[in-house]
Amino acid sequence: MIPITRLAIGEEEAAAALAVIRSGWLTQGERVREFEERVATYVGAAHAIATSNCTTALHLSLIAAGVGPGDEVICPSFSFIATANSIVHAGATPVFVDIDPRTYNIDPALVEAAITPRTRAIMPVDQIGLGADIPAVLEIARRHGLRVVEDAAPSIGATVGESRLGSLSDFTCFSFHPRKSITTGEGGVITTNDDAAAERLRSIRSHGASVSDLARYQSGSTDLEEYRELGYNYRMTDIQGAIGIVQMRRLDEVLAARRHLALRYNELLADDERIETPFEPADRPHTFQSYCVRLRSTRPRQDLMNDLAARGIATRRGVMAIHLEPYYRSRYPQLSLPETERATAETLLLPLYVGMTEAEQDEVVRALQAHLGERLSD
Ligand SMILES: Cc1ncc(COP(=O)(O)O)c(C=O)c1O
Incomplete structure (x- = not known):
């Protein structure tokens, strides 16, 4: 049988996962933090925030971009269903536009005509490993005061000109599902250069807590954390983080x-x-x-x-x-x-x-x- 894909994963990842299991700290901790640092450095972004998968990364990014009920988000229809679902999860409406038939990515020439007074963001997709025309999308977004949440789920490592995907848009989301080039089993990462948004994303991926479990544990403090806004449990485990560190090296x-x-x-x-x-x-x-x-x-x-x-x-x-x-x-x-x-x-x-x-x-x-x-x- 010749399968559609085989995992590029082996004993090193298994050993890294086992070490986490033996460590006694299983969910989001030091390994997730190191995985985030590796992704941020690799793509050239100030921050990387790991999540449970890319769909939740997109959902959180839309919230951080200020997208909510009544808003419209422009995106391609030629994508995995999660692209549009994440917009619906945020309470907004996907506005589908057509693609460039050669690249299979959103056609920037069609984006401008789809903008209405309700448009809040654009979600270009870097489909099956090829970067979309992100500079053109960013130019339109800047002119109309819109945010760009880039769905780069399948495209870690892709470049546009001199830049790696993940360093350009307001928020870029990657998937580490087993069908992607590298994997953590399930997993997502958001990259951004916005310091305040990064802090908020770290909080709302964990129920909106003001302090992470790791930070509380490491400080030894008995102070209680606060929950200042509605959040979610979209955390990655340290088992996934440890696998991701090895996969990033590969x-x-x-x-x-x-x-x-x-x-x-x-x-x-x-x-x-x-x-x-x-x-x-x-x-x-x-x-x-x-x-x-x-x-x-x-x-x-x-x-x-x-x-x-x-x-x-x-x-x-x-x-x-x-x-x-x-x-x-x-x-x-x-x-x-x-x-x-x-x-x-x-x-x-x-x-x-x-x-x-x-x-x-x-x-x-x-x-x-x-x-x-x-x-x-x-
Ligand atoms: C374009 C696109 N967006 C989003 C997703 C969702 O990723 P995940 O499975 O990590 O939630 C995928 C996954 O296949 C995808 O291909």
Whole structure:
């Protein structure tokens, strides 16, 4: 079986998790703090705040951005459902705009037309490892007095120009779910350069407490903490933090291995007119959290996926169109986003993981091409 992904995780992570279990301190503590420091340093942000997952990171960031009931947040529909759900969790309304069909990321040219007096924030998504045009989104946001909460869930390590994602927007949120390039099992991180917002985020991820358990324990103080505003239990455990520290050390190596495999797929598929390989803008190298092709064939994608599965090769649809999922369709019955709808119907993720062999890659390409049948150019 060639799976869609395999974890790049091993004995070092297991030992780090075991050390936490033996330490007697399991939830958010020193290991989470060290993980946060590593992420902040890596992306070039002043602060990193770890959370239970990226959905909760997005929810907290929206609150810190001042988003609440009655507000609108502009976002793409071509994303995982959590992008829009986090906006609904904050009591606001997602306003979906279409994507650039080459990058699969929000089309900044469409953002401005979607701004209304109720717009409070923009949530661009850095989809499947490729940074969105964040400078263009920030420019629009600054001109209209809006905040930018960037959903970089799949894209740790990606850059835009000279900058790493995580250093540019008001708030950037990363996921460490096992489908991402590196993982903590479940986990999220918010990065920001806003000192006051960072302090508030640290408090509301833990019920709004004025002092963290770790700080109280380390100070030896018997003073009681206060709860000044509504908060949540969105904490990460130290077991996850310890795994994350090791995974952060591996990140560059993991991204290099993924890139090597992706470029090899590009070469193998280069002159096949039935398969469009991923686009990379000149200033935004792809980190290939997923390897996503667009099928230029009239054969149904589902038949292809079934055929590959029968040959022991896992694939996935590219990315969902959130506005077509029943919960959102019932709220946006008339909404049409042509590029998003085309992209969700035509894209396919191929297996890609650290340790994938050239023979496995060749097998995927052979099976894909065999199913698609004779080439037009043959
Ligand atoms: C674009 C996007 N946003 C948000 C999320 C949610 O991340 P998490 O599973 O860590 O909550 C994901 C996860 O797949 C994602 O791909």
